[in-house]
Amino acid sequence: MPREKYKDKADGLYKQVDTYNLVENLETCLACGKCVGNCPVASLSPSYNPRQIISDVLNGDAERWLNSEEIWRCFWCAGCATVCPNDIQFPLLMMQLRYRAVEHNYGLKYIMPFKRFALRAREDGLTFAPSEKGREKIKRYRSNLGATPWPEISDRAKAEYKELFDLTGATEYLNNTSDEAEKPVILKYTEGRIISD
Amino acid sequence: MTEQRVVSPEELFPEVPASIFLFRSCTGSMEYPGTENAIKEVMNKLGVNIVMDPDQTCCSGYLLTCSAHKPEVSLAVTARNLAIVEKQNLDTYVFCNGCYGYNRELSHIMKHNPAYMQMANDVIAKQGYKYEGKTEIHHVQELWYRLKDEIASKVVNPLQGLKVGVHYGCHYLAQQYHILDDGGYPTFHEEIIEAIGGTPVFYKERQLCCGYSVGRGITHKEVMVQPHLYKKFKSAKEAGVELITTCCPGCNVGLDREQPNLTKRYEEEFNIPVIDISQLIGIALGVPLKKLGFEANTVPLNGIINRLGLERGESSL
Numbered sequence: 230m231p232r233e234k235y236k237d238k239a240d241g242l243y244k245q246v247d248t249y250n251l252v253e254n255l256e257t258c259l260a261c262g263k264c265v266g267n268c269p270v271a272s273l274s275p276s277y278n279p280r281q282i283i284s285d286v287l288n289g290d291a292e293r294w295l296n297s298e299e300i301w302r303c304f305w306c307a308g309c310a311t312v313c314p315n316d317i318q319f320p321l322l323m324m325q326l327r328y329r330a331v332e333h334n335y336g337l338k339y340i341m342p343f344k345r346f347a348l349r350a351r352e353d354g355l356t357f358a359p360s361e362k363g364r365e366k367i368k369r370y371r372s373n374l375g376a377t378p379w380p381e382i383s384d385r386a387k388a389e390y391k392e393l394f395d396l397t398g399a400t401e402y403l404n405n406t407s408d409e410a411e412k413p414v415i416l417k418y419t420e421g422r423i424i425s426d
Numbered sequence: 427m428t429e430q431r432v433v434s435p436e437e438l439f440p441e442v443p444a445s446i447f448l449f450r451s452c453t454g455s456m457e458y459p460g461t462e463n464a465i466k467e468v469m470n471k472l473g474v475n476i477v478m479d480p481d482q483t484c485c486s487g488y489l490l491t492c493s494a495h496k497p498e499v500s501l502a503v504t505a506r507n508l509a510i511v512e513k514q515n516l517d518t519y520v521f522c523n524g525c526y527g528y529n530r531e532l533s534h535i536m537k538h539n540p541a542y543m544q545m546a547n548d549v550i551a552k553q554g555y556k557y558e559g560k561t562e563i564h565h566v567q568e569l570w571y572r573l574k575d576e577i578a579s580k581v582v583n584p585l586q587g588l589k590v591g592v593h594y595g596c597h598y599l600a601q602q603y604h605i606l607d608d609g610g611y612p613t614f615h616e617e618i619i620e621a622i623g624g625t626p627v628f629y630k631e632r633q634l635c636c637g638y639s640v641g642r643g644i645t646h647k648e649v650m651v652q653p654h655l656y657k658k659f660k661s662a663k664e665a666g667v668e669l670i671t672t673c674c675p676g677c678n679v680g681l682d683r684e685q686p687n688l689t690k691r692y693e694e695e696f697n698i699p700v701i702d703i704s705q706l707i708g709i710a711l712g713v714p715l716k717k718l719g720f721e722a723n724t725v726p727l728n729g730i731i732n733r734l735g736l737e738r739g740e741s742s743l
Contacts, residue, residue, distance in 0.1 A: 250539070273657075301645065301646070303642075304596075304654075305640035306600070306635040307527075311599055311602075311610070312609075316602055324493065327493045328493065328496070343641060346489060347489045347495055354483040355455075355483070356453075356486070357457065367457075370459050370460075370719060370722050371455075371459045373719070374459055374716070374717055375463075380452075380455040382483065386481045389481075390484070393499055393549065398499075399498065402495055403494065
């Protein structure tokens with residue numbers, strides 16, 4: 230009997246997820262499970278299962294992951310990609326699964342803190358530059374080292390960094406990000422063994 | 427698939443470069459500025475000239491992978507930063523695994539997808555830049571490994587068997603090609619530790635992620651990150667680790683800043699200081715302690731300093 234192919238029933242979901250064409254070899258997944266075995270998140274929270282998620286994407290089953298809490302737990306450590314025998318870049322799939330979830334107003338609470346960081350980074354040319362009070366501590370530590378009080382970043386760098394956000398649509402995207410229409414996410418892959426705290 | 431995965435340091439650097447472009451890390455220049463300074467001090471002792479450029483910006487990768495924005499801006503930022511390096515005919519040396527992974531990954535995407543290269547170049551052309559994909563992206567630690575014997579010959583404060591548990595950080599090992607060691611079971615940090623007189627400890631969870639975890643330390647701290655880190659520190663403590671080294675200031679945040687919270691939640695003391703491997707090399711090569719910036723650390727290094735007999739002279743914290 231010929232092996233059933235994912236694309237027989239996938240209804241194009243895979244391409245709707247991978248809009249950036251960054252994970253073009255997803256269909257070569259052997260379902261070997263090495264990714265799951267090397268995943269620190271799966272070891273604590275087994276309902277997060279990269280192999281299952283790949284299978285659901287290839288099968289056209291968006292119901293499972295789209296409003297799931299699980300996709301927001303990935304640490305992005307890329308342990309899955311490190312061990313994948315077929316070099317599947319699962320983190321690049323995860324990135325796009327989250328974009329799709331956000332488009333449907335799921336998981337907004339998990340990106341809102343980073344909207345704030347990103348809008349600030351856009352001004353500073355640096356990520357995580359703290360508020361004024363925190364800056365004093367950085368300046369003191371750096372001065373004690375004999376370094377310039379603030380990282381040597383030019384006004385030109387800051388202006389051009391900011392401009393790149395504007396030119397690529399990132400500023401607009403960030404300004405439009407809001408959690409007003411937030412819909413709840415839930416643990417969807419409940420067949421996993423959940424370890425209680 | 428035909429590209430070589432693991433390369434020897436001699437293949438990676440047939441010649442030790444006279445000058446390198448050091449890519450500024452946001453975390454490494456603000457949260458733990460001692461990491462950046464340690465690299466400058468050690469490179470100076472090894473006779474490698476460091477070039478930095480104030481026009482270089484953040485790599486923007488962290489916010490990309492936190493889903494704050496789409497990839498276009500990060501592709502353009504990467505192209506712009508690397509174009510600045512290329513103009514100086516240098517290779518790029520990164521000391522944050524985040525910057526390393528993002529620069530490598532995003533430049534790989536551009537080099538293998540002409541449409542993305544075009545898109546990024548169209549944007550940065552408006553600012554007068556052009557990225558050609560010439561500059562190689564290395565991690566600073568690769569150069570430490572290449573110069574291991576020279577480092578060993580310059581040791582003035584041998585580590586006296588200090589039990590060091592290393593932390594490689596995921597985003598170096600996750601690179602599939604042209605890295606120094608087998609991502610599954612690397613040992614090159616341990617070899618460096620041995621070369622400067624320390625005793626490397628292979629604790630069970632040494633390859634477990636730092637828990638900085640690209641934003642999950644903010645969104646999922648209680649539910650995921652703390653239980654995860656507890657596992658890591660428990661295994662390090664059981665193996666007798668006295669000090670953890672990282673090669674990424676982001677990992678340092680995850681491992682150092684969170685320890686008091688773990689102690690509070692799990693009612694267990696760890697008190698394992700976490701520093702960059704470059705800072706430890708700095709100690710061994712006699713860089714004055716105040717140049718290494720340990721005052722930024724949450725878990726203090728006093729025990730280590732005393733243990734190594736460095737408390738006197740100009741070596742005060």
